[in-house]
Amino acid sequence: MNKRVLMKGNEAICHGAFDAGCWCFFGYPITPQNQVPEYMSLLMPQAGRVFLQAESEVAAINMVYGAAATGVRVMTSSSSPGVSLKQEGISYLAGAELPAVIVNVMRGGPGLGNIAPAQSDYFQATRGGGHGDYRTLVLAPSSVQEVYDLTRDAFDLAEKYRNPVLVLADALLGQMMEPVTITREPLDPPTPGASSTCGTRTGERTIVNSLYIVPEDLEAVNQRLADKYARMCRDEERWEERIPANPDCLIAVYGSAARICQTAVELLAERGISAGIFRPITLYPFPYAPLRALSERVPRIIVVEMSAGQFVEDVRLAVEGHCPIGFFGRTGGVVPTPEEVVDAVLKQLGDETRG
Amino acid sequence: MTMHTAAPNMENIFSRTEGLCDIRLHYCPGCSHGIVHRLVAEVLDELGVLDRTVGICPVGCAVFAYDYFNCDMLEAAHGRAPAVATGVKRACPDAVVFTYQGDGDLASIGIGEVVHAAARGENLTVIFVNNALYGMTGGQMAPTTLLGQLTTTSPLGRNSGLAGYPIRVGEMLATLDGAAYITRHTVNGPAAVHTTKRAITRAFEAQLAGKGFSMVEVLSSCPTWWGRTPKESMEWIQQTMQQTFPLGVILDRLEEPADTR
Numbered sequence: 001m002n003k004r005v006l007m008k009g010n011e012a013i014c015h016g017a018f019d020a021g022c023w024c025f026f027g028y029p030i031t032p033q034n035q036v037p038e039y040m041s042l043l044m045p046q047a048g049r050v051f052l053q054a055e056s057e058v059a060a061i062n063m064v065y066g067a068a069a070t071g072v073r074v075m076t077s078s079s080s081p082g083v084s085l086k087q088e089g090i091s092y093l094a095g096a097e098l099p100a101v102i103v104n105v106m107r108g109g110p111g112l113g114n115i116a117p118a119q120s121d122y123f124q125a126t127r128g129g130g131h132g133d134y135r136t137l138v139l140a141p142s143s144v145q146e147v148y149d150l151t152r153d154a155f156d157l158a159e160k161y162r163n164p165v166l167v168l169a170d171a172l173l174g175q176m177m178e179p180v181t182i183t184r185e186p187l188d189p190p191t192p193g194a195s196s197t198c199g200t201r202t203g204e205r206t207i208v209n210s211l212y213i214v215p216e217d218l219e220a221v222n223q224r225l226a227d228k229y230a231r232m233c234r235d236e237e238r239w240e241e242r243i244p245a246n247p248d249c250l251i252a253v254y255g256s257a258a259r260i261c262q263t264a265v266e267l268l269a270e271r272g273i274s275a276g277i278f279r280p281i282t283l284y285p286f287p288y289a290p291l292r293a294l295s296e297r298v299p300r301i302i303v304v305e306m307s308a309g310q311f312v313e314d315v316r317l318a319v320e321g322h323c324p325i326g327f328f329g330r331t332g333g334v335v336p337t338p339e340e341v342v343d344a345v346l347k348q349l350g351d352e353t354r355g
Numbered sequence: 356m357t358m359h360t361a362a363p364n365m366e367n368i369f370s371r372t373e374g375l376c377d378i379r380l381h382y383c384p385g386c387s388h389g390i391v392h393r394l395v396a397e398v399l400d401e402l403g404v405l406d407r408t409v410g411i412c413p414v415g416c417a418v419f420a421y422d423y424f425n426c427d428m429l430e431a432a433h434g435r436a437p438a439v440a441t442g443v444k445r446a447c448p449d450a451v452v453f454t455y456q457g458d459g460d461l462a463s464i465g466i467g468e469v470v471h472a473a474a475r476g477e478n479l480t481v482i483f484v485n486n487a488l489y490g491m492t493g494g495q496m497a498p499t500t501l502l503g504q505l506t507t508t509s510p511l512g513r514n515s516g517l518a519g520y521p522i523r524v525g526e527m528l529a530t531l532d533g534a535a536y537i538t539r540h541t542v543n544g545p546a547a548v549h550t551t552k553r554a555i556t557r558a559f560e561a562q563l564a565g566k567g568f569s570m571v572e573v574l575s576s577c578p579t580w581w582g583r584t585p586k587e588s589m590e591w592i593q594q595t596m597q598q599t600f601p602l603g604v605i606l607d608r609l610e611e612p613a614d615t616r
Contacts (some may be wrong), residue, residue: 024446050445054438055471062435066411066442069429074446090433185503196442198427199450201406207421209430 001114003182009147009173010035011079013073013103014043016151018181021189022101023072024050026063028082032171033105036077047126049189057082061089061102068098069208071197072190073155077103079171080121081112082256083129090164091130094225095210099158101166102136104176108333115345116333117171119255121230122310125168126284133222135229137165137236138283142258144178149279152184157236168283172256172335197309207256229285238281239290243297247276250298252279252291252315253305264341273344283311291318302326302339302348306334364566374400376425385585388416391484391541392423394552395455397427398559408451409443411436414461416490420455427534434465437472440479451562453480459489462524466498469528469570476533476567480558482571483524486577487596494580501599506580521599525572529606530612535566537606539576541597545587554604561609574600 007015013036017025025044027037037053044051048068054060060076067074078086083104093100106121108114137157139150154165198206209281214219242265244251253261258279265275278294278301280287295301300323303312308331316325328344330336341346371377372470374396399405408426412418414433421428427450431439436454444452454461461469461483470480472533488506489495496506496513501522503512513521536558540551551573558569574596576588583591 024442026442052441052445055467058435059438059441059471060439062432063442063445065431065435066439066444067446068442069409069439070443070446070450071444074442085593088432089435096430143484160502198409198429199407199447201427205425206427208428209421211430213420338392 001185002185004179005182006179007144008035008177009120009144010072010105010168010175011039012144012148013151013167013169014039015180015182016148016257017075017101017155018043019045019184019186020152020155021073021154021161021187022049022065022075023189023191024067025075026052026054026060026067026074026076028054028057028060028078029070030057030079030082032107032174032281033077033079033103035174036103036105036171036296044118054130057085058089061086064100065093065096065098067095068100069206075101075103076229078202079107080109080118083124084201087124087130089130091134092135092210093164094134094136095132096208097162098164098208099162101151101158102164102165102169102178103169106168106170108331114333115171116331117306117335118168118331119254119257119305120307120310120331121168122283122305122307125166126286126314129349134225135232137161137163137232137264138168139165140281140283141173142255142279144173144176146163146281147173148180148182161232165227168255170256179205180315193233229330233285237287237290238280240279240281241277241294243294244274246274247298248274249300249302249345250276250278251341251345252278252303254311257304257306261341263338264345267338267342268345271342273345273349276313286314286318288314288318291315292320292322295322296332298323300324300326302328302345304336304344306336307331371595372397372400374405374425376423378422380423381419382389383579384414385576385578385588386416387542387573388456388484390548391482391551391573391575392420394542394548394555395453395482396424398552398555399451402556402559402563404451404559404563407449408453411440411443411452411454413454413456415457416493417455417457417484434460434463435468436465437468437477437479437481441472441475441477444477444479444481447448451559452593453482453559456484457490458483458485459497462498462522464599466522469524471530473528473534473568476535478562478565480562481568481570482555483572484575485572485600486575488577488580490577490580494577495521501596505582523600525570525605528570534568534570534606535608536561536569537572538604539572539600539602541592541602543576547566557609564609566609572600574602
């Protein structure tokens with residue numbers, strides 16, 4: 001099949017989930033992701049699937065936990081403050097090894113912040129967010145096409161690793177409209193009992209639990225989880241790189257900010273500056289090795305993000321001092337213009353020239 | 356399994372219910388949890404639904420209930436059992452779903468989840484074991500702690516000026532149209548045990564008939580943190596606890612026509 005549809009990012013989240021066979025959606029209103037529960041409230045029941053507006057984000061993520069235990073594909077979506085509330089539940093999902101998809105359409109923070117686009121939940125998304133020794137796979141789309149594709153892939157990855165998977169979008173991606181080409185056939189949703197899980201017992205009873213009262217037992221579980229995360233790091237790194245022959249610099253950027261930087265690269269070319277782009281698509285696992293390899297070929301890396309500096313720490317970890325790293329961030333919901341990025345790059349390059 | 360085997364020429368008239376696993380319970384002497392576990396397990400067995408039942412454990416003294424009930428079991432985060440149960444039931448409507456929660460779990464941190472599960476008329480059953488304090492964590496004050504009751508965080512007795520008043524969860528939930536069956540009982544004697552079992556049966560029958568939210572509150576003993584012997588504890592339930600939490604059927608809409616439910 002090859003279907004081309006114009007849609008908003010928030011709609012693409014819904015279609016990606018639906019076509020992945022998502023059977024249950026539990027959500028709660030919060031801007032700027034409101035179109036997700038609104039759209040799902042029609043899409044899901046029309047297909048005989050489950051939509052439920054929970055009384056809170058806390059309840060929604062725990063409904064996800066219950067539904068996931070029955071073996072169906074399940075998703076919740078929210079925005080930054082709401083995702084903070086879900087962290088306890090995400091930790092329990094990771095501990096009980098239940099597959100689920102959580103979408104964060106990021107907005108400005110901290111606190112109530114605002115409803116404008118931001119990338120300031122990077123630490124929360126990639127460093128666990130909740131308590132305990134766990135990791136979540138984090139997918140960061142930078143176009144509405146990728147919002148659809150990665151939301152869909154998130155369900156496969158969640159099941160492959162029996163682990164929660166985060167889709168980290170932002171208000172810009174959620175609200176903008178772009179054409180999406182759908183090439184894959186929609187999947188039939190798995191129904192409860194397909195793999196003999198909760199509520200459809202055929203043999204041994206199912207126990208879903210994250211409590212291990214003996215420290216050595218929990219350590220063994222955590223080691224098994226750590227081995228799983230190591231497999232994720234080995235097999236699931238995704239990134240995009242556009243590197244010219246002799247780059248003057250490399251811009252490291254992810255998500256919607258990469259779109260702005262692509263325009264900035266074109267503007268820089270007009271000024272005779274050759275800039276490349278390195279864009280992680282998985283934020284966990286972070287593509288450390290590919291970026292490290294590139295750092296040997298570029299004189300300087302400039303990190304651009306819509307936060308006061310979070311993603312930049314992973315870039316530093318990747319580069320290990322092999323080249324200078326500059327930073328340009330706008331925060332609080334301010335979206336940088338391509339011209340601002342150009343100015344920041346020129347300033348960084350000028351600093352280097354001046355030594 | 357020797358406990359199942361009758362002596363030669365003798366009829367086996369009493370044995371462990373199929374609803375419970377063959378494992379020693381961890382509860383303190385004189386605690387009501389063991390009795391309530393057994394009643395729930397017997398009812399599930401007698402209704403013939405064990406193979407499609409999912410139980411949701413709380414955080415609290417019954418946190419290990421997944422080791423005891425012989426059905427699919429989920430461990431929930433503290434207070435979230437009704438939300439977890441909602442997820443199970445919505446995904447798998449043929450499952451028989453119950454939560455088993457104490458008063459700290461249900462009436463304090465999880466009060467929002469149980470109120471909204473009842474308001475939505477979620478077709479599931481809540482077993483609410485109320486011993487008027489937090490047992491597992493060491494006997495702290497709960498929302499259900501009686502006025503004047505000594506706990507480790509109300510060492511001079513619960514003072515309404517400082518800590519408000521006990522919540523009567525059953526009466527509160529009975530104001531919601533989504534609730535079908537709500538009762539309060541105790542297990543402090545043979546007759547009370549019998550009555551409670553009938554109530555638990557009716558609560559699950561409400562679920563099987565698709566009537567909506569059902570809850571059985573059981574006033575239970577905590578000799579360990581009440582500082583009373585098991586016998587004194589049973590008497591305290593009757594003489595003191597029932598003054599604040601009167602026993603009986605609070606709401607029963609099972610006979611109402613289905614279209615009004």
